[in-house]
Amino acid sequence: MLKRIPVSELKEGMKIGMPVLSPLGEKVIAKDTIVTHDVMVVISRSRAKEVTIMVSNEDLSQVKTQAKEMVMDGIENSINPVVFNTKEDVAQMVNRLTQIVMKNAKRKEYLQLMEKLKDYSETVFSHSINVALISYMLADWLNFPEADKEEVLLAGIVHDVGKLKIPLEILDAKRKLTKGEFEKIKKHSIFGSQMIKSAGLGEEIRLVALNHHERYNGKGYPMGLSGGRISQYGRLVGIVDTYEAMTAKRAYRKAMSPFVITEIMTANGGADYDPTFLNIFLFNILNRYVGKEVLLTNGKKAEIFSINRTNLGKPTVKMDGRVYDLTMPFLGKGVGVEEIYV
Numbered sequence: 001m002l003k004r005i006p007v008s009e010l011k012e013g014m015k016i017g018m019p020v021l022s023p024l025g026e027k028v029i030a031k032d033t034i035v036t037h038d039v040m041v042v043i044s045r046s047r048a049k050e051v052t053i054m055v056s057n058e059d060l061s062q063v064k065t066q067a068k069e070m071v072m073d074g075i076e077n078s079i080n081p082v083v084f085n086t087k088e089d090v091a092q093m094v095n096r097l098t099q100i101v102m103k104n105a106k107r108k109e110y111l112q113l114m115e116k117l118k119d120y121s122e123t124v125f126s127h128s129i130n131v132a133l134i135s136y137m138l139a140d141w142l143n144f145p146e147a148d149k150e151e152v153l154l155a156g157i158v159h160d161v162g163k164l165k166i167p168l169e170i171l172d173a174k175r176k177l178t179k180g181e182f183e184k185i186k187k188h189s190i191f192g193s194q195m196i197k198s199a200g201l202g203e204e205i206r207l208v209a210l211n212h213h214e215r216y217n218g219k220g221y222p223m224g225l226s227g228g229r230i231s232q233y234g235r236l237v238g239i240v241d242t243y244e245a246m247t248a249k250r251a252y253r254k255a256m257s258p259f260v261i262t263e264i265m266t267a268n269g270g271a272d273y274d275p276t277f278l279n280i281f282l283f284n285i286l287n288r289y290v291g292k293e294v295l296l297t298n299g300k301k302a303e304i305f306s307i308n309r310t311n312l313g314k315p316t317v318k319m320d321g322r323v324y325d326l327t328m329p330f331l332g333k334g335v336g337v338e339e340i341y342v
């Protein structure tokens with residue numbers, strides 16, 4: 001197979017696929033020549049800007065595998081153990097993400113952005129991977145068609161890509177940000193939208209970067225859009241983004257329990273989020289912990305018995321062979337689930 005590349009990308013050992021011509025049309029290097037240092041000198045003196053080289057199918061598949069390995073390695077170590085808590089879970093999700101990226105026409109652009117994110121900030125990279133995977137799960141719980149689920153996953157990967165333009169001393173600050181610094185961070189939505197536009201990843205993907213901090217009640221940023229004016233995928237990824245950021249372990253705090261996060265996200269009737277998306281998301285996420293051992297806020301250990309549809313943050317738990325409904329003050333007023341053991 002032939003491939004046209006800029007002279008600057010020419011390397012020793014490559015095979016010339018078509019004669020290299022000077023700007024006047026004279027043949028400078030013949031077809032099938034193996035590129036050596038001397039050949040490179042001759043080509044650069046000829047002032048040709050591009051050359052055609054031979055690429056064997058084997059080389060191409062090797063490139064694909066390398067990219068895949070790079071992504072796989074990065075992802076596997078980034079999976080959020082609170083959400084994906086079995087080895088099978090992790091392996092399955094990593095595979096799915098890799099497959100969806102690799103079959104996309106823009107895989108090169110996605111891989112490049114992923115690599116940049118990983119180099120710039122492990123925290124942002126790992127957050128993005130988890131948001132992508134959880135968003136795919138939510139799209140599945142919402143019965144989205146496969147193509148839409150895949151688009152949501154891809155949007156999750158790049159939703160925070162604008163953070164590449166935020167200085168690390170602000171991004172990684174382990175202290176309360178100043179008002180000015182917070183205003184700077186907020187710009188990542190607009191930066192991300194611009195970057196996605198220039199990478200040509202598509203309008204729905206761009207809108208997720210732009211809209212994921214908008215809130216259903218209009219109290220978000222950058223535009224203060226409300227309700228259905230926020231793109232559908234933007235509303236979806238916005239929920240997962242908030243949830244994942246709180247579940248993930250950070251250097252300065254431990255991971256928060258999904259039940260505590262649920263209480264935070266549903267405070268004031270969950271007005272920040274699309275009500276249908278939020279309800280389906282939390283119910284399904286919390287159901288994954290049925291049967292798991294937990295620590296209650298009163299210091300006692302228990303097991304999640306069932307999730308209460310009407311009060312998601314307060315499940316029914318089993319303790320010493322008895323079942324207690326945490327919406328009732330049997331174990332003391334306001335007792336909740338402090339921690340989940342995984």
Ligand SMILES: [Fe+2]
Pocket residue numbers: 159160188212213241
């Ligand atoms: Fe963000």
